Amino acid sequence: MTTLSIMTTATKRTIAVGALVVALVLVGGIGKALAQEPSGSTKSAEQEPSKPVEAYRLDFSIYELEDGKKVNTRQYSLNLNANDANEIKIGTRVPVESKHEEFQYIDIGTSIWSKLQIRNGQLELVVRAEISNFATPDQAHDSRPAIRQLKISGSTLALLGKPMMIGSVDDPNSKRQFQLEVTVTKLR
DSSP, X not given: OHHHHHHHHHHHHHHHHHHHHHHHHHHHHHHHHHHSOOTTOSHHHHXXXXXXXXXXXXXXXXXXXXXXXXXXXXXXXXXXXXXEEEEEEEEEEXXXXXXXXXXXXXXXXXXXXXXXXXXXXXXXXXXXXXXXXXXXXXXOSSSXXXXXXXXXXXXXXXXXXXXXXXXXXXXXXXXXXXXXXXEEEEOO
C-alpha cells in the first residue's frame, strides 16, 4: 500500500506542476493578447501622415578682401535635409608632439558645419566655419610653425535664393578681412 500511495503522491505532484505550467502559459498568452491592439484599431489611422523630406543646397563663399577689394574667393557646396546637420571638412591632419614623445593630430584647413531646422514654420540656418593655416615664416616667432585661425559662427532665418552674410572678421595680422556668405536653395 505504501508503494501505491507514493505513486499517487508523485502522480499528483506531476499533475499539479503540469497544471501550473499550463496556467502560466495561458495567463502569459492572455496578457499578450490584451496588450495587442485589435486589428480594426484607429490608433494607426490617428498617427500623423509622414511629411516629405525637404532637401536644400547650401552654397558657401568665403571672401578674402584687402583694402576693400576681393583678392581671393573659395566656394563650397553641400546638400542638406531640413532638421538635419552636415559638415564639409577639407585640409590636412598634422601630427604635433605632446608630452612624452606622444603625438596628437590637429586639423589644418577649412571646416564648415551647418544645420537647417524648421521652427514655428520658418527655416533657421545655423553655421560654424573654421579656417586655419600655417603662418608664413616671417609671421612665425620661433622655429615651431605658428597656426593662424579664424572662426565664424552664426544663426539666422534662411532666405531662399538670396546670398546672406553669416559673418565677417578682420585679420589682426594684416589689412585683410574674411567674409562668410551662404545661399540656400530648395531642391525639388
